[in-house]
Amino acid sequence: MFDFLAYTFMQRAFMAGIIAAILCPTIGVYLVLRRLSMIGEMFAHVSLAGVALGIFTGIYPLVSALGLSLLAAALLEALRRTYRMFADLAIAIMISAGISLAVILISLSRAFNADLFSYLFGSVIAITANDLKLVAAVGAVVLALVILLRKELFYIAFDEEAARAAGIPVDLVNSLFVAATALTIAVSMRVVGILLVSSLITVPVAAALQVGRSFRQTVFLSYVYALVAVLSGLFISYHADLAPGGSIVMVCIILFVVSIGIRKVAGIGGRHRVEAEFAGCVEG
Amino acid sequence: MHEPILELSHVSFSYGAKIVLDDINLTIESGDFLGIVGPNGSGKSTLLKILMGLLRPSAGTVKLFGIERHLFRQWTRVGYVAQNVTAFNHGFPATVEEAVMSGLTAALGIFKRPGRPERQMVEDALENAGVCDLKTRMVGELSGGQQQRVFIARALVSRPQLLILDEPTVGVDVDAQERFYELLTTLRKEQGITLLMVSHDIGVVTEQVQSVACLNKKLYFHGSPAEFWSGDTLSRLYGSKARVLHHAH
Ligand SMILES: Nc1ncnc2c1ncn2[C@@H]1O[C@H](COP(=O)(O)OP(=O)(O)OP(=O)(O)O)[C@@H](O)[C@H]1O
Ligand SMILES: [Mg+2]
Numbered sequence: 409m410f411d412f413l414a415y416t417f418m419q420r421a422f423m424a425g426i427i428a429a430i431l432c433p434t435i436g437v438y439l440v441l442r443r444l445s446m447i448g449e450m451f452a453h454v455s456l457a458g459v460a461l462g463i464f465t466g467i468y469p470l471v472s473a474l475g476l477s478l479l480a481a482a483l484l485e486a487l488r489r490t491y492r493m494f495a496d497l498a499i500a501i502m503i504s505a506g507i508s509l510a511v512i513l514i515s516l517s518r519a520f521n522a523d524l525f526s527y528l529f530g531s532v533i534a535i536t537a538n539d540l541k542l543v544a545a546v547g548a549v550v551l552a553l554v555i556l557l558r559k560e561l562f563y564i565a566f567d568e569e570a571a572r573a574a575g576i577p578v579d580l581v582n583s584l585f586v587a588a589t590a591l592t593i594a595v596s597m598r599v600v601g602i603l604l605v606s607s608l609i610t611v612p613v614a615a616a617l618q619v620g621r622s623f624r625q626t627v628f629l630s631y632v633y634a635l636v637a638v639l640s641g642l643f644i645s646y647h648a649d650l651a652p653g654g655s656i657v658m659v660c661i662i663l664f665v666v667s668i669g670i671r672k673v674a675g676i677g678g679r680h681r682v683e684a685e686f687a688g689c690v691e692g
Numbered sequence: 693m694h695e696p697i698l699e700l701s702h703v704s705f706s707y708g709a710k711i712v713l714d715d716i717n718l719t720i721e722s723g724d725f726l727g728i729v730g731p732n733g734s735g736k737s738t739l740l741k742i743l744m745g746l747l748r749p750s751a752g753t754v755k756l757f758g759i760e761r762h763l764f765r766q767w768t769r770v771g772y773v774a775q776n777v778t779a780f781n782h783g784f785p786a787t788v789e790e791a792v793m794s795g796l797t798a799a800l801g802i803f804k805r806p807g808r809p810e811r812q813m814v815e816d817a818l819e820n821a822g823v824c825d826l827k828t829r830m831v832g833e834l835s836g837g838q839q840q841r842v843f844i845a846r847a848l849v850s851r852p853q854l855l856i857l858d859e860p861t862v863g864v865d866v867d868a869q870e871r872f873y874e875l876l877t878t879l880r881k882e883q884g885i886t887l888l889m890v891s892h893d894i895g896v897v898t899e900q901v902q903s904v905a906c907l908n909k910k911l912y913f914h915g916s917p918a919e920f921w922s923g924d925t926l927s928r929l930y931g932s933k934a935r936v937l938h939h940a941h
Contacts, residue, residue: 441784556802563794566786569774570846573744574798575767617785621830626785 412646420540421532421599421642421652424452426473427547428596428608429638433616434554435592436609438585441565446499447586448606451593453506454480456602458594459527460513467501469527469544477590480506485583492497530601530653532645543595550588550595557581564624599638603654608634611660618667619674633663695758697854697886698743701754705738712738717751722853725880725887727901729853729894731930734908736890737775740858743888744772756854762780769797771847775858775890778839782832788842789827792817795846813849820879821845822871836863841872848879855879857889861896873900896916 412418427636439445458476462469480502487498514524526534554561560581563571597605612633613626620626641656648655698720705713712729712735714925718728730736741747745761754761757769786794792814793806800806818824821841826834831842840860847855861869873896879885891897898904898917906913913925920926 410903441781443781559794559797559806560798560802562786563797566784566791566794567777567780569746570772570777571794571797572776573746573767573770573772573849574795575745575765576798617783620785622787622828623785623790 417533417535418642420535420537420648421458422639424535424540424639425599425642425652425656426635427543428599428605429634430631431547431550431592432596432605432608433627433634434551435585435589436613437627437630438561438565439589440610440613444495444499446496446503446612447589448593448609450484450499450506451477451480451500451590452597452602452606453503453510454590455506455594455597455605456527457506457510457513459524459602460510460517460519460595463519463524464513464517468538470539470594473594473597474542474546474591477594478669480589481583481586481590485586487525496687525651527597528602529651530597530599530604530656532599532642532652535598539598543598546591546595550591553584553588561585585639599642599652600656601651604653604657607657607660608637611657611664612637615664615667618664618671633660633667637663660672695722696720696755697724697757698888699753699755699758700743703739703742703749703754703755704749705735705742705749711909713742713749713907716768716907716911718905718911718914720886720888722886722922723880723884725876725900725902726889726905727897727903728888728890728905728907729892729897730907736907737858739907740774740856740888740890743856768850769853771795771850771852771855772854773840773843773847773857773860775862777843778836778863781831784832786831787828788818788823788831788834788845789814791831791842792845792849795849799850804937813851814845817845817849820848820875822875837865837868840864841868844872844875851883852885854886857887859892861891861893869896876900910936 413422439447454477455473458473459469461467461476462472465472484498484502487501488495492496514520523678532658538664560576563576564578564581564659568578600608612630614632616626616629620629637656637659641659642652644653644655696719699716700716703713703716704711716739726741728736738747742749743756745764756764757766775925781880793810796806796810796813800810818827821844823838823841826842827836831839836843844860861872864872876887881888889901898920901917903915904913904917904920905911912928913920913923
């Protein structure tokens, strides 16, 4: 049943998948908690434009996707600083820019082919040794950065104004984080696919939020969910001959629904909150 | 001993064309407990944000601990609890301990992880704020008053010498308020913390503080509570309805 692991391409797919499963929730937990999930969608669209640019110009698509994503990260920061109150609008504009650029480039290069589809829906067979090297190197950088900044990221996600008042260099940390997000999506899309990569960023975190009883627990659970989803998704996709993006994200969704079930059964959340308020009154 | 901890000279601020603070001069000495009162929209929160470096004054200078605001870097010496602090994302999965620990982020710096001494500091801050028993609870699931105390604990955890509080007793019941003022007194007397507090509860505030500042775009009054009640500050500040407002409390 696990004989497929003898194939080098499957080994690569699993390695790249595991890297994505670690990176996506690492970034996702802060994006979701800051209600910035759409940034994931934005970088996915920009990555598509990057891939299209690669196909059009003959540059290695993963590299052009990484480059264009970083450029978009810088642009987003500039836009967000100019229109502080309209962060969501800045994101919407960048999504439009990304997708329209992608459509133009794809049309120009007449690239509606298997190569493009492997980027859109993810692929287990298309990941080259070079892809894996790049994914691993970029992944290591992103992971190191986020681990280094995790106290700061937590503080900013929880209470940005207080973090600022405490003297944390909030703008710098935010810029680094947006860049880390851009890189995460560009390297994760190879396995999961551009259309579904932002789901791997948000859904495992959303599921972990249902049952996590602390930040630590939530982060830990989101890793568990993402790994389970990627490993079983790749397994299913190999045996059923499906593009991996669909099965991976479908497993995420199932885990999310199960988590809601656990929450309901265990009575975590809503009811406790009312009790807490009541207890506060009596105590007070 | 009584060196100035905060000095504002000729501080003005405006949002666009709207002048919010006009030529404020105010000095707070170490060990003082200053209460700032004033009507809604009088610029109290704005003033605190300027002190905390969140807003830049359009004119004038601010000194903290004798250092000019834009050169000041020792933010761990200042604790701040904002007005809307309990309006955070209540679905955020942070325990009380995690939330309070975040108050040590700046003190730890980028490379250091919290260890035993930091956990002890969190313990002490929880104790001080009277929320030890809530340590492992999620902040979003606490009552408003409990949350308020958690954020006070977060402000206390880095052992600041100056504590700045923006309407900390809103939504806190009378009993808890009493305990809260006891806590402030202890902090001031035993740990020598200088306090700066905004409140609408003029009656209660003037009982608790050592000096009162009345703000409404300009600084109308700065002196002892006794002087405050003996003058006509209240009616100058709030207009003729001031009596009604006072009786309401
Ligand atoms: N972000 C902002 N943009 C524009 N104007 C603002 C902004 N924040 C506050 N103001 C204005 O500045 C003035 C002072 O506001 P501030 O929050 O300092 O008042 P306050 O004294 O704290 O009031 P309250 O008692 O209601 O808390 C108000 O008139 C308000 O409308
Ligand atoms: Mg205010």
